[in-house]
Amino acid sequence: MIGILGAGSLGRLWGAMLPNGCVAFVARPGETTDSSVDYRFRPFEGPESSIQIPFLRTGDTPDLMLVTTKAGDTLSAVAGVIDQLPFDTPILLFQNGLGSQQSVAERWPERPILAASTTEGANRPEPGLLVHAGTGDTWVGPLTEQARFSVDRAVAMLEDSGLAIHREPAILQRLWQKLIINAGINPYTAILNCPNGDILSAGLYQDTIEELCRELSELMSAAVQITETPDSLRQRIEQVAQNTAGNTSSMRADVLRKRQTEIDFINGYLAKLGKELGIDTPVNQMLTERVQQLSSH
């Protein structure tokens, strides 16, 4: 049995893709477990279907726990359920950005804590409907020492979904690569209130991207010893912005829905890291503050 903590877009995608009867959502503390989570699932290809996922019952012991809350909710969500989990249940964190993963791994270093980086895309355009909007790849790797022995088991269980799953021993580096893309696209789309592709012609982007990429290059080199020039980072950011030109980024979507964004775990994380490492990050700081002003901080 696989437990899923966070019945949002990504949690429901795993709920729909994993074999029926093998998954259960984890209720919030005090929430009833008598009901189920019911929704329509629109797959990337093929007809819609109805999904019904039960809640994990007291005494059920999941073999794997997927955590699909937003980064800002993750530490408290895990804290709320961890005492009910067997000590050896792998806990796999799916958050974008960085910072939330380290908080969980540092608080429970003796537990098997893993992280995933995924390019699958899921959204809920209306209540009760989950859309698998884009197929991609999911990489899974260990954050704590204990987790090294759990990666193969976690990958094997997730492979039952039919999605593309890969082992990634250097998961932190993999998360950094996605962080770079999110840091170079998401805040601009939120501030400018535009689809991903439109940032490229905007004055705010053109005036700051060179300096932002210099900050990203220095931070990545200092934090995870990946050397990549600012120009190369800029090319990667612009390639993704072009490939996803019509998309509404997750950060713009959060602002439009008046939900808390993940800015503190993207550019905010980078600005904080810069302070710790003695690297100036004025553009990350400016983007963080401007997005914070837009959202419900």
Ligand SMILES: NC(=O)C1=CN([C@@H]2O[C@H](COP(=O)(O)OP(=O)(O)OC[C@H]3O[C@@H](n4cnc5c(N)ncnc54)[C@H](OP(=O)(O)O)[C@@H]3O)[C@@H](O)[C@H]2O)C=CC1
């Ligand atoms: N959606 C996607 O395609 C992708 C998402 N990600 C990342 O995955 C994470 C989740 O994203 P997404 O699914 O889109 O976000 P959603 O907001 O759709 O889902 C998060 C869910 O977690 C629930 N939640 C919050 N706190 C708790 C708690 N304490 N106990 C149980 N449930 C809780 C929320 O409930 P409520 O709404 O009631 O607060 C919500 O249903 C993010 O970090 C995102 O960046 C990464 C790649 C792709």
Ligand SMILES: CC(C)(CO)C(=O)C(=O)O
């Ligand atoms: C790559 C990008 C920017 C695609 O929209 C994304 O990951 C997001 O919106 O969070």
